Amino acid sequence: MKKTISIFFATLMLSLVCIPVYADQTFTTTGSKNITLEYSVSPSYIVTIPSTIDFSDGSASIVIAVDSLSIGEGQTLRVSMSGSNYSNNKWNLQDTASATNLLSYSVKLSGNDTDLTNTPSINALSVNIGTDPEDRTKTFNLAITGADPIPGTYQDILTFSCSITP
Amino acid sequence: MNRGMSTRKLVVLVLESLAVIAACAVLVVINFDKIASYFNKVDSSASSGLVLQLDPNQTSQKTVSIDKPVAIPGWEYINVSEGSDYADVDLFNPIKNKDSYNMSFSIYLISSSGRELIYQSKLISPGNHIYGIRLNTILSKGIYDAIIHIQPYKISDNSPTNNSDINIKLNVV
Secondary structure, three states: OHHHHHHHHHHHHHHHOOOOOOOOOOOOOOOOOOOOOOOOOOOOOEEEEOOOOOOOOOOOOOEEEEHHHHHHOOOEEEEEEOOOEEEOOOOEEEEOOOOOOOOEEEEEEEOOOOOOOOOOEEEEEEEEOOOOHHHEEEEEEEEEEOOOOOOOEEEEEEEEEEEEEE | OOOHHHHHHHHHHHHHHHHHHHOOOOOOHOHHHHHHHHHHOOOOHHHHOOOOOOOOOOOOOOOOOOOOOOOEEEEEEEOOOOOEEEEEEEEEHHHHOOOOEEEEEEEEEEOOEEOOOOOOOOOOOOOOOOEEEHHHHHHHEEEEEEEEEEEEEEEOOOOOEEEEEEEEEEEEE
């Protein structure tokens, strides 16, 4: 009797064991299957700006360029530049020893004789995805215009503002 | 007797002097071309060391070492979930700045009252990214004007360079 009961329970336990069954990893299907590939690209860009500007010869050249650009059709990347010591409609270098000593300088687009420093911010560059590579770079010439400066070390820090419009 | 001796010595001395002068004259005549070319090269102030030749070291412009330009990344917007201070971003320092510039990122909310700092990074080295940030504030749903101020620093001496303001939209969705 005991033997019969033990065989019964052993058979019952074996029947309750779960055995996973895996499907074959290769599918065979009739018709077609679509697989969606997704890669998101957010609007972005890289602009190169001058690190520092050396006026040791009384003048300097700076280059602003758009290195890479990923924006939508119809959008424009605008880059403007502004100095830190704008006053009296002039861009100025400031004496590091005395904030009241200013030395003005001009900013002109290369190949153009118009001084652009009568506004605090200069539109430096506007590009869109159709802009030719050579038009993604602009050179500006800077020159000291202040006369008879007080001896000292003069500095200015430029800020380049970038925005995508519209 | 003594007077005769003196006269003879004087004559000999005069003759010797004349012989020396004659020898010098012969040498000058023989080397006339060399002497003339020497005086053509050197002016009357030769004794001061001034040579009338153009100095090969002269230049019309001072040669200055120009720092490598800084590569600045830019974006159009940052998305933030409503009720959260966490934002998925990709703030990065381009690899092009390798060995030259670290940079920090500051995010300002722009309002009629001015700028409010809502995020400040530490220095990011070239080639590295920050993919997630926590803002100092939780914003309600809407679109906000913001600026990412990027300040590069020279790796050589940590001095700041020119900088950049990236105008963006902060979308709270």
